[in-house]
Amino acid sequence: MRLEGDVLLLEKELSELDRRVLSFVEVLERQGVDYVIVSGYWAILTGRSRGTEDIDVLIEELGKDEALGLAEALEEIGYWCINAGKYEVYGYLSDGLAVRFAEEGEIIPNFEVKFVRDSFDDVSLQSPVLARVKGGELRMGPLELQVAYKLFLGSEKDFEDALHLYTVFGGNIDVDALEMYVEELRVEEGYSELKGA
Amino acid sequence: MKRDTVSLRELEERKRLNVEQRREFVKSWAEYVRDHPDGEWSRQQNTVVDSQLPRTE
Numbered sequence: 001m002r003l004e005g006d007v008l009l010l011e012k013e014l015s016e017l018d019r020r021v022l023s024f025v026e027v028l029e030r031q032g033v034d035y036v037i038v039s040g041y042w043a044i045l046t047g048r049s050r051g052t053e054d055i056d057v058l059i060e061e062l063g064k065d066e067a068l069g070l071a072e073a074l075e076e077i078g079y080w081c082i083n084a085g086k087y088e089v090y091g092y093l094s095d096g097l098a099v100r101f102a103e104e105g106e107i108i109p110n111f112e113v114k115f116v117r118d119s120f121d122d123v124s125l126q127s128p129v130l131a132r133v134k135g136g137e138l139r140m141g142p143l144e145l146q147v148a149y150k151l152f153l154g155s156e157k158d159f160e161d162a163l164h165l166y167t168v169f170g171g172n173i174d175v176d177a178l179e180m181y182v183e184e185l186r187v188e189e190g191y192s193e194l195k196g197a
Numbered sequence: 198m199k200r201d202t203v204s205l206r207e208l209e210e211r212k213r214l215n216v217e218q219r220r221e222f223v224k225s226w227a228e229y230v231r232d233h234p235d236g237e238w239s240r241q242q243n244t245v246v247d248s249q250l251p252r253t254e
Contacts, residue, residue, distance in 0.1 A: 001235050010235055011234070011235040011236065012235040012236065012238070012239035013235075013236055013239040013240055013243060014239075015239070015242070015243040015246045015247050016243075016246075016247045016250045017246050017247060017250065044246060046230070047226075047230035047238050047239070048223075048226075048227075048242075049226055049241070049242050049245045049246070050245065050246070051245065051246055051248060051249045052246075108249065109249070109250070156216060156219075160219070160220065160223045163220060163223050163224055163227065164223055164226075164227045164230075167223075167224050167227035167228060167231065168227050168230055168231045170231075197220050197224060
């Protein structure tokens, strides 16, 4: 795996989870929806040995019809929305809530989709890392923000995700950017632990 | 045979050690991922990642 600027080149064998992620984002792209994948899947895509219940996806704000169009396009490829009817998707998203899509008959893994809400989300959407894998391309949130945000979340699992990313990409991490996010999220203590781990 | 009751302090110490050992493992696996070809680590990783998913034939 190589990180060259904003492009991550991966020659991994795709997991079933990776394939599902690729087919999900294919629908987003077909619908013209700007998206970025953030949080735990970053670590999983790049080798972390754990499963997951959900993949976090931030999308640009959509209008009511676009949100319905997205729900219907996902329905067409065999997805259902676990926590809302397709006509309610827009309401949930515009209220700042997440909607979760899973393959029909399943609950996990699911795609937890939210509208961008804050300046960190905006940065994620505007400055993605493009992960190139066999069979497609994924828009991933900025690496340094993922590391800091994982420290912010604060569970042991999140610390381990941060440790995985920090170790795998050590030499490629933009330390200034990471330390800026660490300061903004006030996770200096976790960052010291991470450096010492 | 009845075992001795463990103190909370001992339990806390075991928890601390457990966290420390897990972190050591996570770090050593990440180093393996960093230093080996993608095909090599992903074959092993997929067993874990896909274990919760139904098999597609």
